[in-house]
Amino acid sequence: MDRGPTMIDVAEAASVSLKTVSRYVNGATNINPELAERIREAVQTLGYRRNLAAASIRPGWTSRMLGLIIGDLGNPYYSTLARGVEREVHARGYILTTASSDEDATRNDELVDRMLEQRVDGLIIVPPYTGGRSWADLPPPLPPRVLVDRPAPEGGGYTVLADNAAGAARAVELLVQEGATRIAFVGDSELISTMAERRQGYESALQAAGIAADPALVDHGVHTDEQAEQAVERLLADQGADAVFAANNRASIGALRAFRARGERVPLIGFDDFESAELTSPATTVVSHDIARMGAIAAQTLLTLIDGDEPAALTTVLPVALRRRGSERAAR
Structure with a gap:
């Protein structure tokens, strides 16, 4: 199996020292801008991804971690969605890492990168409405992923929606x-x-x-x-x-x-x-609609993909219910 690009490969491609590459990937900001740009280009060209779990990786090893990126942690809608996902994956022995994009495409892309660095086994994502990077721009291999609440701007992919x-x-x-x-x-x-x-x-x-x-x-x-x-x-x-x-x-x-x-x-x-x-x-x-069920179905779809099986549907649309409680009537 290809070991994948390393920091040594990046250093050679960018014609900089290994120490400089290490400082760059670990977030140092006082690097010469020209060198930083060469490193960035080398990272993108080679498809290098920092591996925080390298010591644990063995053939057949998985992190037993899944990533969930939602729109707004402060919105009870998304906390209910996350609860539905977590209950489902916990029953299968996975740990869920949840983060909020705040509807910002750049932040969403950064969170995806960080979760990929953590070698999550799969991702569930509420795509930010501001768009952002296409999945086609990311170097393989990529873990399975499911979109929830809204489809990807470019379309495609397994998706769970409401009507x-x-x-x-x-x-x-x-x-x-x-x-x-x-x-x-x-x-x-x-x-x-x-x-x-x-x-x-x-x-x-x-x-x-x-x-x-x-x-x-x-x-x-x-x-x-x-x-x-x-x-x-x-x-x-x-x-x-x-x-x-x-x-x-x-x-x-x-x-x-x-x-x-x-x-x-x-x-x-x-x-x-x-x-x-x-x-x-x-x-x-x-x-x-049943928001927790939406999260659970998204989790079930992702786990099916991780198991190497084909989910029942590419897009799942959940029905909605009208709950009449009185506010629809004029004041009397």
Whole structure:
């Protein structure tokens, strides 16, 4: 078996000392920029990857470690997803390393590199919406990987998703049935495929009801609770929204805060459940899917690949459920 490129190979290719290469791969910042660039090019050309577990590698050896890269560790959605993955892999004797890309492509690529250096046996990744490096740009061999919550920007690969468009359409249909005609859409960037799909479902339901979609009622620049609160306040005050479709859990919480600040509310349905949804008055109606199950299926798919078998499907789409709790109705 090919031993793979070493730091000695990198040093020879870059015409620098082994010590300089060692300092570079270990993060030293006071290296001559010209030398650093030569080393970077040699590393990329040779496909060198720092091996933190070299002493443990033997024929047939595996790390029994898996990597999970999610979008935001602070979002309960992703903590639930991670829990679903961890329970599944723990039962198979694996340790899960979890990290957050914060939706940053560069950070995501760095995390992938670090996990590959750790010789993880497989990866589960929520691709950042900002794109980033293609898997085709990485030197082989690469471990099996599964994408979860959203597909890769370049497409392809094993993926576990929710039926976002259908769920959003069902929410808007219900709001229309309750008498709403100016339904606001509040969500994150539509560069995120899930947001684009939910916007599509929102507009298709309006069209089916004979209601023209009004771009002025859409705010897709919401990433935090605070931004969502400001967006909902503006849509109610300036655009006369008579209902709100909150396209993720952050947007739902922001809408509830806006209602509290105004001292009045309009019908609300959110996408993705959240812990306090049943504690509001009225309780918050949501479109939801089993997030923990999504994580578990992603883990099962990855373990199947690691075992050398073929998963049942390239793409798994989980159904969604509309949980009616009262907030979809107008205040009485």
